[in-house]
Amino acid sequence: MGQFLSLGGQKCRTGDYTKVSQNDTCKRQRMSSSFTEESARLIPSLPDELSMQIIARLPRIHYFDVRLVSRKWMATVMSPELFKLRRELRKTEEWLYLLTKVEEDKLSWHALDPLSRKWQRLPMIPHVVYEDESRKGFSGLWMWNMAGPSVNIAEVVRRWLGRKDSLDQMPFCGCAIGAVDGCLYVLGGFCRALTMKCVWKFDPIKNDWSEVTSMSTGRAYCKTGILNNKLYVVGGVSQGRGSLTPLQSAEVFDPSTGSWSQVPNMPFSKAQALPTAFLADMLKPIATGLTPYMGRLCVPQSLYSWPFFVDVGGEIYDPETNSWIEMPNGMGEGWPARQAGTKLSVVVDGELYAFDPSSSMDSGKIKVYDRKEDAWKVVIGKVPMHDFADTESPYLLAGFHGKLHVITKDSSHHIAVLQADSCSSPSSSSSLFAGSLNENSGSMAESDAVVWRVIGTRDFGPAEMVSCQVLEI
Numbered sequence: 001m002g003q004f005l006s007l008g009g010q011k012c013r014t015g016d017y018t019k020v021s022q023n024d025t026c027k028r029q030r031m032s033s034s035f036t037e038e039s040a041r042l043i044p045s046l047p048d049e050l051s052m053q054i055i056a057r058l059p060r061i062h063y064f065d066v067r068l069v070s071r072k073w074m075a076t077v078m079s080p081e082l083f084k085l086r087r088e089l090r091k092t093e094e095w096l097y098l099l100t101k102v103e104e105d106k107l108s109w110h111a112l113d114p115l116s117r118k119w120q121r122l123p124m125i126p127h128v129v130y131e132d133e134s135r136k137g138f139s140g141l142w143m144w145n146m147a148g149p150s151v152n153i154a155e156v157v158r159r160w161l162g163r164k165d166s167l168d169q170m171p172f173c174g175c176a177i178g179a180v181d182g183c184l185y186v187l188g189g190f191c192r193a194l195t196m197k198c199v200w201k202f203d204p205i206k207n208d209w210s211e212v213t214s215m216s217t218g219r220a221y222c223k224t225g226i227l228n229n230k231l232y233v234v235g236g237v238s239q240g241r242g243s244l245t246p247l248q249s250a251e252v253f254d255p256s257t258g259s260w261s262q263v264p265n266m267p268f269s270k271a272q273a274l275p276t277a278f279l280a281d282m283l284k285p286i287a288t289g290l291t292p293y294m295g296r297l298c299v300p301q302s303l304y305s306w307p308f309f310v311d312v313g314g315e316i317y318d319p320e321t322n323s324w325i326e327m328p329n330g331m332g333e334g335w336p337a338r339q340a341g342t343k344l345s346v347v348v349d350g351e352l353y354a355f356d357p358s359s360s361m362d363s364g365k366i367k368v369y370d371r372k373e374d375a376w377k378v379v380i381g382k383v384p385m386h387d388f389a390d391t392e393s394p395y396l397l398a399g400f401h402g403k404l405h406v407i408t409k410d411s412s413h414h415i416a417v418l419q420a421d422s423c424s425s426p427s428s429s430s431s432l433f434a435g436s437l438n439e440n441s442g443s444m445a446e447s448d449a450v451v452w453r454v455i456g457t458r459d460f461g462p463a464e465m466v467s468c469q470v471l472e473i
Contacts, residue, residue: 053089056085056091057091059113059116060473061115061116061118078207079205080205083182093472094401094472095113095114095204096112096114096398096400096417096468097109097112097122098112098415098467099466099468100463100465101463101464102463108463109122110458110460111204112456114401117455117456122202125200126209174236175188175196176221176222177466178226178469179469180229180230180231182203183204184202184204185201185212186199187199187219188215188219189220194218196219198211199212204471204473212258215251217238217251218239219237219238220237220238220244221235221236221237223236223289229255230253233252233253234249234297234299235286246284248268249265249266250262250263250264263317263322264317268285268301268312269326283303283304286301287301288343289314291346291347293347293352295320296317298316300314300343301313313331314327314331314332328374330373331369331376336355336365344395344396344397346398346404348402351369353367353369353379353399353404354366354367354376355367355397355406363382364382364383365380366378366379380420383395383406384418394408394465396408396465396467396468398468400470403420405419405420406452407465413460415457415463416457417456417457418455420450420452421452422450
């Protein structure tokens with residue numbers, strides 16, 4: 001449905017040269033292009049400066065085609081100078097990047113241009129082998145054996161708390177996903193029985209992956225957030241003595257310097273206030289989310305020991321004071337999705353929203369945090385869903401174009417991106433998931449004073465949703 005973002009050259013057409021073999025034709029075209037491109041202008045009869053102004057105004061979806069015009073065009077649409085000009089002209093675009101798990105050990109990235117409603121597939125993360133010098137026989141540790149942060153931690157923690165042999169049996173491992181400075185980042189995760197420090201960056205301008213400076217600590221199932229154009233990583237688990245240990249540590253990555261710095265540990269203050277030493281030893285503190293809000297990092301937390309868990313509010317990191325404070329009671333205790341798993345939340349137009357799943361498993365609610373009253377309030381009474389009993393991650397949240405979006409999957413394998421639009425008199429139309437989704441059908445669903453619009457859909461087959469990020473380029 002979408003075209004691949006490969007950098008392969010334009011194919012030669014044998015029909016243009018009936019008396020010359022295909023190889024000779026390609027060779028002749030390469031020689032001809034290399035001879036003329038050095039002196040050729042981007043657009044004949046126009047200075048390159050003016051041509052750049054024209055190209056910068058093109059929708060970015062067209063760059064995948066126009067780069068095939070010539071090597072000079074390819075270099076232009078992959079140059080930082082062009083995208084700097086786009087920012088100056090206020091022609092940047094917000095795209096949604098969706099991570100899916102194709103099989104137990106394979107991840108696949110897809111990008112959606114909301115304006116054209118076209119999908120693009122990103123290159124795969126390179127297959128890289130990491131060798132562990134301390135353990136012989138573990139030379140084949142593959143970077144692609146990863147999974148995302150949106151998987152329910154309850155199922156994962158149940159496997160490793162008190163069990164030393166479960167790591168090798170885990171079907172995938174929990175890398176973290178982040179986005180900063182116009183690039184995607186994949187951080188840490190498990191490689192068989194090891195927690196990884198490695199960090200991979202995808203540059204959408206160059207359309208390739210590269211490995212950057214590793215974290216100071218190997219982490220899996222950690223949480224990420226952006227403040228002041230820096231990528232923060234908090235919590236997660238790390239490999240301990242024969243088992244996994246929850247982490248209270250945090251660190252921050254500065255893309256301008258490519259370096260990591262330490263952040264004070266999360267105190268987990270409420271975990272320290274447990275009434276008995278037995279509970280303190282049994283219940284493990286877990287960071288169950290991270291959302292940048294009002295210039296600070298909000299981290300909801302839980303205490304967990306299968307099959308028991310309890311939400312314990314959370315803590316907030318203030319970069320100005322470089323310290324943690326306890327989260328307001330109403331914010332922490334009422335944070336939706338009260339389970340030992342990732343709590344989905346997003347900030348749109350300065351407001352903090354969170355998804356609260358329904359017990360009926362076919363709908364959900366959207367709540368917004370009221371700072372003045374320190375309380376969560378329902379703003380959308382029903383988010384249209386379908387039967388997702390067999391889906392690990394049936395929904396994701398995203399904010400772009402100044403609106404709230406829900407990404408969900410139905411039983412027919414259709415992944416849909418739903419946009420919440422305010423409507424003073426919403427129409428009484430049928431359910432959005434009545435049958436197969438069709439983004440051209442213009443179907444809507446009534447939900448209080450909100451009309452849900454499908455701005456993108458695709459059949460991803462049995463692939464599971466893992467995580468999503470938004471990049472403005």
